[in-house]
Amino acid sequence: MSRRVRSGVTDVVVVGGGIVGAAAALGMAQQGLSVKLVEPRRPPPWDATSAPDLRVYAISPASQSLFEQLGVWSAIQSRRAQAYRHMEVWDAVAGRPMRLSAQEDGREVLGHIVESRLILDALWAALEGSDVRQRLGASAVALSVDSDSLLRRLQLSDGETITTRLVVSAEGANSPLRRAQGIATQGRDYAQQGVVCFVETESDHADTAWQRFLPTGPLAFLPFGERRCSIVWTLPTPEATRVCRLPPAAFESELERAFDTRLGRIRLCSERVGFPLRMQLAERMVEGPLVLMGDAAHAVHPLAGQGVNLGLADVSEWLACVAAARTQQLAVPGSRGLARYARRRRSDSWWAAQTFDAIERIYSAPQLFPSLLRGHAFSLVSASAWLRRQVIGHASGQFPRVKNPSHGMTCTL
Ligand SMILES: Cc1cc2nc3c(=O)[nH]c(=O)nc-3n(C[C@H](O)[C@H](O)[C@H](O)COP(=O)(O)OP(=O)(O)OC[C@H]3O[C@@H](n4cnc5c(N)ncnc54)[C@H](O)[C@@H]3O)c2cc1C
Structure with a gap:
């Protein structure tokens, strides 16, 4: 991608102002990129006197670090964030309960339980004080590339066309742009x-x-x-x-x-x-003019409470790619940066989705053998300090790197 030479061209358009899109837009604007955020509706403000939002997330320390970097964590924590320091997991059929504590791994907390609406409110308040230009009241409907300039043209539902260097889809699991670009998904209901x-x-x-x-x-x-x-x-x-x-x-x-x-x-x-x-994985995280993030790229079973954490890990990786591009005087990540993002995040989310899917299958199997296997697995983890630390690390959003055989590339657990 060329240096920033054109004025009037937006560096990146983020489509979708959920938690992932709002965090990505804010992070890129903080690095000096010109960013537009397209979202049909501003999320409703959070209010301490109203009933808590039914959708709450277990926010991992890795996601907390991203919120700190974006300058929104104190607005979240000081309002209604509940720290949790222990996890207790047990099987209704086999084995003894397994109890894990943050302390075992030298941590203060394993994470925080936070309402979705509160996180959105903190992010949108920060967006309103930033240089991100909001484009409310419309949705993205089509994307094309200008063959002369290689700039992207994003068409909105109200007829406006935005010219930009890159488009990020953080549109959630049904991402219309992902479908329009022909990116297939795999998974299961x-x-x-x-x-x-x-x-x-x-x-x-x-x-x-x-x-x-x-x-x-x-x-x-x-x-x-x-x-x-x-x-x-x-x-x-x-x-x-x-x-x-x-x-x-x-x-x-x-x-x-x-x-x-x-x-x-x-x-x-x-x-x-x-x-x-449902589990849903996009076959590619980047396709020509489009970069996928969050549920647009991967939706996973909620049993490990990692859905939004995986999306925020996409944002962290993407912001690192943007920072690397900036050191090379590029306006936005070029083909190598895009490939690196796609490789790393596709591997991480593939592995996480398959792991949660395997756990779901093992636990829903009524036969005796899987029950015995579960009992042994629990005893094994309970007895091994190393395995216990791996589970705690996983719950905290820190994944060890391993080789992913299906892609022949390094990925994280
Ligand atoms: C029961 C349940 C429990 C869960 N529990 C957890 C948990 O404990 N921890 C966890 O981490 N995750 C959990 N999740 C997953 C979590 O809800 C999602 O991973 C998260 O909401 C994804 O965020 P997102 O920003 O990618 O997408 P979304 O939150 O879906 O946001 C997408 C945004 O894009 C906008 N949009 C869509 N299309 C367009 C368009 N064409 N143009 C413009 N804007 C558009 C939408 O209006 C929306 O604002 C849970 C999910 C479920 C179902």
Whole structure:
């Protein structure tokens, strides 16, 4: 890509102002790029007096570092972020519970549970004080390359065309631009939903993220305030629909049983919503004029709570590519930078998606052999300090590099 020679040309257009797109736009503007952000609607502001957003994320220390770098972490942490220091995971059929603590790996926390709306609010407030130009009220519909100038032309739904050097799609799992560029996806529909709601618990959550693996899918209790947890209950779709419709008292007693009454009696304190779950991986992260980030590139099973963390890891890698391009006097990453981004992030997300998928398959298998295997796996991890640290590192968003046989390239676990 040529040096910054043209005025009036936007360096990068980010399409999609969810957490991933907003973070990418902000980070690039902070590095001095001219950036436009296309998003149909500004996200609703976060308000401390209103009910918490049902969608909460387990934000890893790696994602926290990115938010610190972007200057938004204090606005998130000082409002409603719940640190968790321990994880307890157990199998409804086999083995003893496995308890992991941040302390074991010299860390203060394993992560923070934060509402999606709060993160969006902090990012959008920062965008409003930045040089990012927002293009609200329209969506991107088509993308082409001018064969003379090699600049990209992005067409919006209201007829405007934006000329730019690069386009980032952070449009979420249904990314229209990904489809328009002919990037195929692979994956599978889990035929499950993640039922989310808030509950009050009789016993204190002890700053612990709890997860019980049931034959129907994992059930997570994420600490969120005093004696309050956000739950993600993965169930086959008809079961998810059924539990969402139960009267509160019946729901509470089914949930207590499913959670092995680990935190005593439970009281439902919000509405219940079920999100359909699927694994989806784009076959390429970069295609000609388009760079994919976040769910547009990869959607994963929520059992490890890593979906948005993977998207934020895309942003971190991309910002490193942008910084490298800037040291070479390039306006935006050139073909080598784009290839490096695509290689690294495709490998990471491929590996993460396959790992979560394998865990989901092993845990949903009702036969005796997988149950015994699970019991052994739990005992093995519990007994090995090294394995325990690997699990903690993984939960914290730090992945060791390994060789990915399907791509013949280095990737991260
Ligand atoms: C039940 C459940 C629980 C989850 N729990 C966790 C968890 O604990 N931890 C975790 O890390 N992740 C979790 N996830 C995953 C997480 O929700 C996603 O990974 C995350 O929202 C992806 O962010 P994104 O910015 O890539 O996409 P999105 O949040 O989908 O944002 C996409 C944005 O693009 C805009 N857009 C779309 N098309 C266009 C267009 N053509 N033009 C302009 N704008 C466009 C949309 O309006 C939207 O604002 C969970 C998911 C589910 C379903």
